Amino acid sequence: MPLTPTLDLVRRARAAGTGTGAFNVLQLEHAQAIVAGAERADRPVVLQISENTVRYHGALEPVAVACLALARAAKVPVAVHLDHAENPGLVHEAVALGLGSVMFDASKLPYEENVAATRAVVDHCHRHGVAVEGELGEVGGKGGAHDPGVRTDPGEARAFVAATGVDALAVAVGSVHQMVTRDAVLDLGLITRLRDAAAVPLVLHGSSGVPDALLTRAVAAGMTKVNVSTHLNKAFTRAVRDHLAAHPDDVDPRRYLTPARTAVAAEVTHLLGLLDPR
Secondary structure, eight states, rough: OOOHHHHHHHHHHHHHHHOOEEOOOHHHHHHHHHHHHHHHHTEEEEEEHHHHHHHHHTTTTHHHHHHHHHHHSSSOOOEEEEEEEEEHHHHHHHHHOOOOOOEOOOOOSOOHHHHHHHHHHHHHHHHHHOOOEEEEOOOOHHHHHHEEEEEOOOOHHEEEEEHHSSEEEEEEOOTTTSSSSSOOOOOHHHHHHHHHHHOOOOEOGGGGSSOOOHHHHHHHHTOOOOOOOEEHHHHHHHHHHHHHOOOTTTOHHEEEEEEEHHHHHHHHHHHHHHHHOO
C-alpha cells in the first residue's frame, strides 16, 4: 500500500469522531509489531520515531528507512512520523528522507519563542508537503504536569495555531510521559474546549498512563491522535522476561524477541479497537 500522509489519517479520524493510534518505534521489532497489530485490527496506524530513539541509534536514516519500507508493504494505511523533535536540523533530515509529518516540540520555551521556532519549522515543512504537530503546554515526564498551571489554555491554543500554522496540536490535559501505571486523570472538559478553540486535530501525549475507558472518553471529548510508547515497552519487556525465566539457557535473541513482538502486536490491536471501535 502506498505510504499514507499522517495528516490524511488524522483528518479522517477527526471527521469521523474516532482516534488514530500513533505508536513509538524503538527498533525493528517494534515497527514490525505495530504494523502487524494494525493489520490484525484492520485500522490505520502511525509509526513514530522520537528524537530519543534517533539518539539511541546514532542516526535517523536506518530506522526511518526501515519504517518507510514496512509502511509501504503494509496491508493497511501506515504513516511515518518524527516525534518530539527539538532540533530543527533533525526535522529537515526527516523531511528529506520522506517522512510524512513531524512533531516539533518547543513547548519548554516561552510562548513567543515557541511561536517563532514552530513557525519557522512549519514554513520549511509546508514547502515540502510535510505536516507539523506543535505542542503548547508542557506534557512532563514526572510530576508537575498534573498541576493545572502547566495545562494548555484554549485561548492561547487558538492564537498559537493561527500564529504558527501547525496542522495538529499536542496539548497538556493531565497525562504524563513514561507512566508505568495507568491511573492518569484527564480533564475531559478542557479537551472539549481545546477542540473547539484550536480547529486542528488534538494530540494526546503520555497516553500509556491513561486507562482504557478514559482513552475512549478522551477521543469522544475531542482527542484525535493518541500517542503510546511506554505501555508497549512494558508488554515487550514482560514477554522477554517471561521467556528467559522459562528458558534461561537461550542465547539467540530471536527466541525471546519473537514473543516480545507478538505481545506488542496484541496490545496495538487492542488499543486501535478502543480508539476506533467502528
